[in-house]
Amino acid sequence: MSQYLLVKKVFETKPVDQTIIVKGWIKSLRQSKKFSFMVVNDGTTQKDLQIIVDASLDNYEEVSKLTMGSSVEVEGLLVASQGKQPVELQAKRVHVFCANSEDYPLQKKETSLEYLREIAHLRSRTNTFSAVFRLRHVLAQATHEFFTNETFTYLHTPIITSSDAEGAGEMFRVSTLPLDKLPRTDKGEIDFKQDYFGRETFLSVSGQLEAETFAVGGLGRVYTFGPTFRSENSHTARHLSEFWMVEPEAAFFTLEDNANLASGYVKHLIKRSIEQCGDELEFLSSRYAPENLKTLEHVMNSHFEMVTYTKAVEILQDAAKTHKFDFPVSWGADLQTEHERFLAEVYFKRPTIVTDYPKEIKSFYMKLNEDNKTVRAMDVLVPGVGELIGGSQREENFDKLSKRMSDLNMDPANYWWYMDLRKYGSVPHSGFGLGFERAVMYISGMSNIRDVIPFPRTPKNAEF
Secondary structure (H helix, E strand, O other), X not given: OOEEOOHHHHHHHOOOOOEEEEEEEXXXXXXXXXXXXEEEEOOOOOOOEEEEEEOOOOOHHHHHOOOOOOEEEEEEEEEXXXXXXXXXXXXXXXXXXXXXOOOOOOOOOOOOHHHHHHOOOOHHHOHHXXXXXXXXXXXXXXXXXXXXXXXXXXXXXOOEEOOOOOOOOOOOEEOOOXXXXXXXXXXXXXXXXXXXXXXXXXXXXXXXXXXXXXXXXXXXXEEEEEEEEOOOOOOOOOOOOXXXXXXXXXXXXXXXXHHHHHHHHHHHHHHHHHHHOHHHHHHHHHHHOOOHHHHXXXXXXXXXXXXXXXXXXXXXXXXXXXXXXXXXXXXXXXXXXXXXXXXXXXXXXXXXXXXXXXXXHOOOOEOEOOOOOEEEEEEEEEOOOEEEXXXXXXXXXXXXXHHHHHHOOOOHHHHHHXXXXXXXXXXXXXXXXXXXHHHHHHHHXXXXXXXXXXXXXXXXXXXX
């Protein structure tokens, strides 16, 4: 009985002179009177398998009329090839699962990425997106591998929450209340006590606060890796309404420990992608970002520079005398992408970690420095995109955190459990967040974040 092999395994094992079975979708078909060249792929590899179909085949007429995207099962003899590919299959039998109809939207001619977003249910059939999503898989596995090796415990944090971890207010509300008959309090406000959870709830913007409870509460080192949601009305190529976040939290970690963990994680992601997705990266680089592989290798082999926000502003203000920035640089303002890229690409020429930002532009939970003006925050900047990771040492002092929340007019009743951590065995601790799609976009070289997630959710778009 013939052995069924995935196309990836065919190229890895090369069982020449053996009869095997492959299954997949036709990438192209060239006919002649005596035989046809059929190219098939099953999604497991960037390499396509060439199949020679002889005209003597019983159903050759049916097979010769197949078009791109039709699905087939082919049994044949694998032989060494005289062409560019190392092996090819000589078909003895071709079973047609489904012959494509004439309105199949993917054709051999080049198709724009914008159009492919409109048919996202089919774009995994293309070389570009099969490469992107195999790479995404490897990066996800590399994430779990890295944190497991660093003795972190994988934690599943809630998707539905009653607290705003970022304090930004850009959250999707979760409710079962009838929109046409909303219950009201005596003050005319929506009475969320009658809602499903008995209070106002939202889709989570971050699992950080819950992760902190397990890190400081007893597990020591944890990480989350799950979906998060932001209702920010942004239409840029770098923002999604639904995306995945990687968020480690570690007890007894200083900001410097946090920075070392972040740089090690970035290097590990790049290393695994080069080792396991070489063909995919070469294809994507040749098509979309010619310098991408060179940049990734540079980052992987570089020492990450560290500089304070104050020093970075001085560098940028000095550079502005001869270098034109679209946005002005001043102490107290957040750094823009052009500033971040200048630091990493032009000034330091390597990945750069900026620390100690002004407290006014950072979140409430970040540890206050002794100057009372800055916090122990960090942003990891990489050549090509700017910020890839944001993190901080968390404020472990109850009184300082209480004052910070009061200054920001935050309701402490929503965070009572978070504040408990500062009363019961509190310790210094740190963590960071990495938007997983940002990492996939960076390593793949794709320029739009909508092209590195299977079904992008953006303002006015929830198709599929």
